[in-house]
Amino acid sequence: MSLLSSIYEMFGKxxxxxxxxxxxxEGACKIHSEKRDIKGKKERVAAIKAxxxxxxxxxWRNRRWASIFxxxxxxxxxxxxxxxxxxxxxxxxRVFGFHLADLNAALQVTLAFKEILxxxxxxxVTVLILWWxxxxxxxxxxxxxxxxxxxxxxxxxxxxxEMKMVRDMAMHRGLxxxxxxxxxxxxxxxxxxxxxxxxxxxxxxxxxxxxxxxxLIWVVVLLMFEVFFTRRAWCRYMCPIGLTYGIVGITSPxxxxxxxxxxxxxxxxxxxxxxxxxxxxxxxxxxLKEQVALGPDCTRCGLCVDICPTGSxxxxxxxxxKLL
Amino acid sequence: MADxxxxxxxxxxxxxxxxxxxxxxxxxxxxxxxxxGAALLGFFPVVKKWAERLRPPGxxxxxxxxxxxxxxxxxxxxxxxxxxVLGDLDEGYGVGAPYIDARKQACDFSCDAVQCVLACPTGAxxxxxxxxxxxxxxxxxxxxxxxxxxRLGQGFKGTARGDDFLGLHRYIEVDRWTPIPIxxxxxxxxxxxxCERECPIEGAITIERNNFxxxxxxxxxxxxxTCVGCGMCEMICPVDPPAIVIxxxxxxxxx
Numbered sequence: 416m417s418l419l420s421s422i423y424e425m426f427g428k429x430x431x432x433x434x435x436x437x438x439x440x441e442g443a444c445k446i447h448s449e450k451r452d453i454k455g456k457k458e459r460v461a462a463i464k465a466x467x468x469x470x471x472x473x474x475w476r477n478r479r480w481a482s483i484f485x486x487x488x489x490x491x492x493x494x495x496x497x498x499x500x501x502x503x504x505x506x507x508x509r510v511f512g513f514h515l516a517d518l519n520a521a522l523q524v525t526l527a528f529k530e531i532l533x534x535x536x537x538x539x540v541t542v543l544i545l546w547w548x549x550x551x552x553x554x555x556x557x558x559x560x561x562x563x564x565x566x567x568x569x570x571x572x573x574x575x576x577e578m579k580m581v582r583d584m585a586m587h588r589g590l591x592x593x594x595x596x597x598x599x600x601x602x603x604x605x606x607x608x609x610x611x612x613x614x615x616x617x618x619x620x621x622x623x624x625x626x627x628x629x630x631l632i633w634v635v636v637l638l639m640f641e642v643f644f645t646r647r648a649w650c651r652y653m654c655p656i657g658l659t660y661g662i663v664g665i666t667s668p669x670x671x672x673x674x675x676x677x678x679x680x681x682x683x684x685x686x687x688x689x690x691x692x693x694x695x696x697x698x699x700x701x702x703l704k705e706q707v708a709l710g711p712d713c714t715r716c717g718l719c720v721d722i723c724p725t726g727s728x729x730x731x732x733x734x735x736x737k738l739l
Numbered sequence: 740m741a742d743x744x745x746x747x748x749x750x751x752x753x754x755x756x757x758x759x760x761x762x763x764x765x766x767x768x769x770x771x772x773x774x775x776g777a778a779l780l781g782f783f784p785v786v787k788k789w790a791e792r793l794r795p796p797g798x799x800x801x802x803x804x805x806x807x808x809x810x811x812x813x814x815x816x817x818x819x820x821x822x823x824v825l826g827d828l829d830e831g832y833g834v835g836a837p838y839i840d841a842r843k844q845a846c847d848f849s850c851d852a853v854q855c856v857l858a859c860p861t862g863a864x865x866x867x868x869x870x871x872x873x874x875x876x877x878x879x880x881x882x883x884x885x886x887x888x889x890r891l892g893q894g895f896k897g898t899a900r901g902d903d904f905l906g907l908h909r910y911i912e913v914d915r916w917t918p919i920p921i922x923x924x925x926x927x928x929x930x931x932x933x934c935e936r937e938c939p940i941e942g943a944i945t946i947e948r949n950n951f952x953x954x955x956x957x958x959x960x961x962x963x964x965t966c967v968g969c970g971m972c973e974m975i976c977p978v979d980p981p982a983i984v985i986x987x988x989x990x991x992x993x994x
Binding site: 617 | 763768770778781806810813816827
């Protein structure tokens with residue numbers, strides 16, 4: 416999977432079909448053909464999965480939840496205890512006097528206000544570098560407070576789906592790109608930051624810091640929609656903030672790396688993933704190379720790393736291996 | 740010879756897969772319309788001016804203010820009297836934008852240096868405002884002259900807003916640095932002059948005698964062009980509803 420096609424996929428294009436034999440690298444070709452010849456595969460898979468289930472790990476999820484709690488907790492404590500660590504909220508803040516601005520909020524404000532604001536530029540560049548280093552959509556799964564609520568709603572959705580009470584009404588991923596353009600256009604055209612009025616990230620963040628308000632009704636509506644209709648509807652198909660950070664993460668050094676060799680192609684990773692199209696590569700015969708970096712839409716949440724029974728999905732920092 | 744039965748050109752019936760895809764696209768369009776629609780609802784409160792708000796010191800013109808404000812609440816955090824609060828859902832695009840409910844807690848410039856302006860990361864509170872005298876939030880107006888105690892020639896004794904009023908004010912003669920509850924500061928005045936007495940801007944309000952008769956105490960609060968519209972007079976006014984209020988967003992140029 417080339418970088419370009421992974422970018423197209425982020426904007427909503429359907430993932431590529433299974434590639435034909437000519438485009439594999441020699442190593443990948445060899446592994447694919449070796450896998451065809453393995454005997455007693457079923458038993459082996461069952462054994463490996465049983466072992467995984469014996470010591471099921473939630474290492475990355477736990478770290479990530481801790482990160483969301485710490486980031487948002489610092490905002491809350493900073494104001495409630497008046498210790499001025501991080502002043503502000505998710506949309507814009509100041510850490511020890513240094514400006515930080517959410518990239519999407521800054522974009523909306525700039526489009527609506529039509530002026531370049533120097534503090535906003537400082538804040539934006541700082542945040543841009545930070546999230547580029549950390550992986551772009553890493554923001555979503557490691558900092559966004561709505562992501563955590565949505566994860567819990569997703570668990571309820573999956574339980575209900577298991578009981579056949581709800582069905583995941585999947586949507587077209589191109590919707591997010593359309594909404595992105597519409598909201599940018601609305602901000603520019605009307606002079607109001609239209610998206611900010613319904614941004615669940617801003618609403619939840621402000622509710623945590625400054626106390627709850629009526630705006631939380633909108634967040635509850637979204638969560639209910641995700642529980643009863645579409646799994647992770649907002650984060651998967653709608654949120655422009657996710658797309659902004661996705662674009663930032665296109666060339667990020669931090670990513671999840673897939674290794675073809677030991678993969679059993681069972682697809683457990685795709686079951687838990689927020690953005691399963693980035694894991695298409697794990698389907699049998701899809702990987703063109705022995706190692707593949709997942710696309711920019713990946714939120715680096717690590718659920719696939721936790722669930723993979725063979726360790727074929729791992730966090731990786733580009734260039735770090737060469738240095739060490 | 741009978742004609743062969745005419746058959747309408749056969750339309751291929753869609754496959755299950757195509758039907759599913761079609762539903763998926765329609766569902767996405769529906770959801771998209773829903774989200775955009777919900778966002779556009781924010782226009783109503785703004786355009787219809789359901790709630791005109793007193794914006795914090797340094798706020799630029801209302802429409803531009805809503806555009807420039809990034810809704811982070813940093814101004815809320817620095818205010819020593821916690822005068823600034825954030826707008827809620829019923830304010831449309833004012834969700835998360837700061838305002839001051841002067842009657843509940845006015846800005847009394849306890850911070851001395853327009854801290855909220857300094858905190859604003861976007862210039863929605865304009866950095867052209869350096870000192871309190873440059874602020875233009877609105878203009879005080881004696882809206883109920885008949886209720887005004889000074890106009891009636893009455894004095895005032897007790898706490899200005901009752902003993903359980905939570906509002907804060909910095910009384911320089913009590914504590915130069917820390918605002919205290921208004922409920923902790925009772926008055927005993929022969930003629931009520933609370934609006935003039937507690938006004939943080941020099942010469943913005945004076946009680947002017949109605950006539951030269953020294954036995955007649957009656958006077959009228961007169962607002963001068965130095966008034967910045969901070970709302971301190973509205974908060975401290977002991978009659979309820981207040982006799983003096985802030986005309987939000989009013990500018991002296993327009994008067």
